[in-house]
Amino acid sequence: MPATAVDTIPSLKGKVSPEEWQTRVELAAFYRLVAQHGWDDLVGTHISARVPGTEGKEFLLNPYGLLFDEITASSLVKIDFDGNVLQESAYPVNAAGFTIHSSVLAGRPDVECAAHTHTVAGMALSAVEGTLRPVHQKALRFYNALSYHPYEGIADDPDECARLQRDLGQNDAMVLENHGLLTCGRNIRSTWALLYNLEKCAQVQIALEAAGGEIIELSDDLKQSTYAQFQRTLKSNASFGSKLDGWESSLRLMKKADPSFMH
């Protein structure tokens, strides 16, 4: 088998805590899932997760220069909120990635993971005047719960952090206007599920606008009550642990297809 870029990266299994290793494997899986769906952007965009046992002060980001499909548990780069790289790595982290992800994680102690993409549908949605239209079931998950952050250029200015935090507020999903999509969550799997649903909504909205027909509008009461149904379902599904969000199934498929993300 030909050598890959990550073959030279020594495994961190057994060298970091079991909790950190589990987070690394799950975060690497998240990158691979995004690649599998075609939602990656060469070496651009980022997904981050806090390192357990560091009082929330350290997080993992992708090694800048690797495709998402190449990312492994051991290749993820550990950094702190001052941008210091805390482990030896052959790859740097991206400045804009650091700004966006450190803002979300620092501003929201309840959040363990954040994801950002540049998909065609996400970028299209982000550049159209107006908000996500609450006219189908999936969009109602985000009814009155989607934030918007105006574009300020490539996000390498630390001053933008406070504005990113202000605009995200207490929501777990945000449109980075003229740029792309962002989700965050209490764990890696919920951040993935949210990204999946927001991406689908972006695709639907673009299709709706292209179709150009008369749209069936929903009443405010129905939008609000369906949003509440989503919240109740999320809570009750959580009691079944891993079975109902598709995460374990996705991981099983990935382990079968290409288990190298667990290196």
Ligand SMILES: [Zn+2]
């Ligand atoms: Zn971006």
